[in-house]
Amino acid sequence: MWDLALPEGYEPREAIVKAYDSRTVDYPEGGCIFTSLPSRNYGDTLAEHPDNWTECLLWGGKQKRDILSTPGFPSPIPRPPQTRHRIGPSLFGIGMFATRDIKMGDLIMSERPLLASPIVIPPLIPNFPEGFELTLSQSLEAKMAEFEKCLENSLGRMLPENRAAFLALHNCHTEDGSGPIFGRIRTNGFGIIQKTEKSGLEAGDYGCVGVFNAISRVNHSCAPNAIYDFTVASFSCQLRAIRDIKTDEEIFISYCSTSEPTAARQAKLKPYGFECTCRVCSDPTSDALLAKIEASTSGPSLKRLSKSNEERLQYSKYWMATIEAAGRQDLKQYGIHIRMLMAATAGLERMNELGKYKEMSKAWYLGRYGQPIKFD
Ligand SMILES: [Zn+2]
Structure with missing residues (x-):
């Protein structure tokens, strides 16, 4: 049983925030960095810059240096020649649908994340009063509470439109000690910068998850008709068709590897809070x-x-x-x-x-x- 009680007398800290110029890349290691990427000038609006900005919570200066030194960064996000998607009611709540026939390989849409954050809770050191003895679950709980405070700071920095879009996303982690922001990241986040050959991340580096206004609404299928790919240069995700898609067809991506058997996939999907009933999962053969x-x-x-x-x-x-x-x-x-x-x-x-x-x-x-x- 999960023990949700924090130690008596313990309050998560408010983050100590130091302001830096947006082009700074040399930070002291071992702290959270709050930054908008690409950098945003005061007074810039979404109407003038529809490519948007990502509010990033990065751990240590290396991550920001890596992103800023990526060839081509920041390039404009690639767009399809005409709008090919809409968000609307689906059998699964809300989903994304094709507004025209889309061919295999075609770009459905691109989008910058609203928020990017570390894939795992960074090693924040909870500020416990001296003499506290913590159980393992209390310690994790305290770390999540500290992390939530950092994320509150990120949300406070977002454009009001982006903040509203983020808070409108579903949260299925309401019972496990995740705060409302971390819960939404766990429900809607996709790995965007991960340890792959392409990303150049090294052991010990933190990967990033991104939460998106539209792509986070795309429902899961183990027989997806679309695949997403994150590009650091444009700091955006591209959603592409992996087979031909007809007008009004719902667009699906897979939240797990599709080359694993049904039981393994179901286990990987558990944290998303649903049991997959797609055509693959419901076919015993x-x-x-x-x-x-x-x-x-x-x-x-x-x-x-x-x-x-x-x-x-x-x-x-x-x-x-x-x-x-x-x-x-x-x-x-x-x-x-x-x-x-x-x-x-x-x-x-x-x-x-x-x-x-x-x-x-x-x-x-x-x-x-x-x-x-x-x-x-
Ligand atoms: Zn399935």
């Missing part, structure tokens, strides 16, 4: 199908595969149709089969078909990884 899709491009399968280009063509066409019927084009095996079709059609010198699969591969890669593929 989906785990077996996933295993077969994965095996279809594995080494042993490919070794067994005939050398005949015609047979290879039929093999990958079959698997692509199977993946499409299950709505699981986000799986990397789909991209591998497109590449296999390119190789087979090239071998058969069917140049028209090769051209078609080349375009398809480009669109899929852009949707899946957020960047164009380079063919050798």
Whole structure:
């Protein structure tokens, strides 16, 4: 049982805030930095700057130095040629919908986070009166209370429109000691700067989660039709279609890895406060199908595969149709089969078909990884 009681007599501290120039990158290590990115001049309005700003709570100066030294930062956010989405009522509360037909790989929309904060609670040292003995849960509770105070400061710095948008987001963490701001981050936040090769983060560096006005409203499906990718240069998330989407279709992303079996996915989704009932989760044969899709491009399968280009063509066409019927084009095996079709059609010198699969591969890669593929 979670012990929510803070020690008697303990009050979370007000943050001690020092003001720096917005271009500062050299801060003493080991403190929270409150900064708007890209930097915002006094009096700047959203009407004049629709790309918006992200209110960032960063831990230590390195994170800000890394962001500011990213080539191209701050570049304008990429936009689709026309509006392709709307927010509206969905079976799941509120969701995002396509306002026109969208092709695989197309940009649905881009957005800067309203708020960016560390992925885990930074090592704030709670200011306990001397002699306090804390249980583990009290200690965590006190840390969350300290962190909430920092986040209050971030919220206070936001433009009123952004603050209102943030507070309008759902909070499913009302019973676990999370404050109203941290609860909304836990409910709506997506990892934006994580330890990947792309981000260049090193061991011990903190990643960031971002909370978005629109993208945070996109509901989850284990067979998503969209994928998001964060770009530090424009400090924005791009939402792209991973398969063709029809007008008025709801847009879904996956909050967890879709290449895991149902029970593992359900466990990962638990903190979001819902049980997934998507087409994959409600199909008792989906785990077996996933295993077969994965095996279809594995080494042993490919070794067994005939050398005949015609047979290879039929093999990958079959698997692509199977993946499409299950709505699981986000799986990397789909991209591998497109590449296999390119190789087979090239071998058969069917140049028209090769051209078609080349375009398809480009669109899929852009949707899946957020960047164009380079063919050798
Ligand atoms: Zn599901």
